[in-house]
Amino acid sequence: MSVPQTMMAWTKTEAREGGFEQIEHPVPKPAFGEVLIKTLSTSICGTDLHIWKWDDWSEENVPLGTITGHESCGEVVALGEGVTTHSIGDMVAIECHLACWSCPRCDEGNAHVCENGSIFGVHTNGAFAPYFTIQAVNARHVPAGLDSGHASIQDPLGNAIHTITGGPIEGATVAIHGLGPIGLFAVNAAKALGAKMVIGIDWDNTYRMELASKVGADLVLGKGDDIASRIFEATEGRGVDNSCEFSGSPVALSNCIRSTRLGGYVNVLSVYGQQEPNVPMNELVFRYLHLKGINGRKMWSTWDTMHELLEKGAIDVDAILTHRLPVSRFIEGIQLSSSGECGKVVLDF
Ligand SMILES: NC(=O)c1ccc[n+]([C@@H]2O[C@H](COP(=O)([O-])OP(=O)(O)OC[C@H]3O[C@@H](n4cnc5c(N)ncnc54)[C@H](O)[C@@H]3O)[C@@H](O)[C@H]2O)c1
Ligand SMILES: [Zn+2]
Ligand SMILES: [Zn+2]
DSSP: OOOOSEEEEEEEOSSSSSOEEEEEEEOOOOOTTEEEEEEEEEEOOHHHHHHHHTOHHHHHHOOTTEEOOOEEEEEEEEEOTTOOSOOTTOEEEEOOEEOOSOSHHHHTTOGGGOTTOEETTTTSOOSSSSEEEEEGGGEEEOOTTOOHHHHHTHHHHHHHHHHHTTSOOTTOEEEEEOOSHHHHHHHHHHHHTTOSEEEEEOSSOHHHHHHHHHTTOSEEEOTTSOHHHHHHHHTTTSOEEEEEEOSOOHHHHHHHHHTEEEEEEEEEOOOOOSSOOOOOHHHHHHTTOEEEEOOSOOTTHHHHHHHHHHHTTOSOHHHHEEEEEEGGGHHHHHHHHHHTOOSEEEEEO
């Protein structure tokens, strides 16, 4: 396949809300150990919305002029020197945590929190572009026959699986707080992994609450409910075995801790904004809870679990992937994602 010299790519060019332009860049050349990917699909993540809004975190982390986008699937079209794991034509999906593979965290199997880590499409040029380069190890082979849009959402699906597997699932009662795209994947994956009961909780997003029922939630609760007492009612007064927090709301974190059974598990993927959550510590202590922060995906056990589920067709990606747009409609995709009237939004190339 002939690769062009230049490409048009969505680029954060101005330090303000919006501030994206489609501008010309050279098509990158794969360095030692890297592959060049021709993009097929890239999905929009909450992180992309932060970069769109240009909040304090974005200003500190994203250099102006960066091509963003990190949840992607594409085809290998060139190999850098030293790459033996990939061939031209391979379909791959991206793990966005770039690791050094030689620090103590990488050595112990926690490369997702590498001491020298960075994030593809945040700290480096990413995948809202027709071509990008990445370390070969981060380009994960895709289960055979998987649609590119379905392959592109493995970053958030992997987040969901990493979070729920922080506690028991098979035969367990699981509560998913926050039914954004990641929470929806968590509801669906918890059912696929054999949860006895899954309770989905949102605040007021009825579109997503309905979707949660569709993908397997046994009970869905919202702002009109006393969350903790409804969860106790549904679990013979015990509380759930495994509470997972995907909303970013301090109230939801507190609900998680108050409605988990004695000796149970609370797994938190959420990132909290300006307001530091007020954690009911005595509940946590006297209920003997295991509280765990979750970041990224385990490299590579989360990917292995995810591939098994995708290969079996156990994840209803079609239901959660509610919108697909051509990449030319990037701005509309961002606005749709911001509105919350959607599950996952994917841009196709
Ligand atoms: N740690 C990581 O590696 C990592 C990676 C990706 C995303 N995240 C974080 O995970 C979270 C989920 O991401 P997303 O894109 O699915 O989120 P999202 O913002 O699209 O969805 C959050 C949902 O929570 C709901 N909500 C608000 N208040 C609530 C409450 N009190 N109780 C229950 N639900 C409530 C909202 O209505 C919304 O539907 C975000 O906080 C995001 O920043 C963390
Ligand atoms: Zn993401
Ligand atoms: Zn490392």
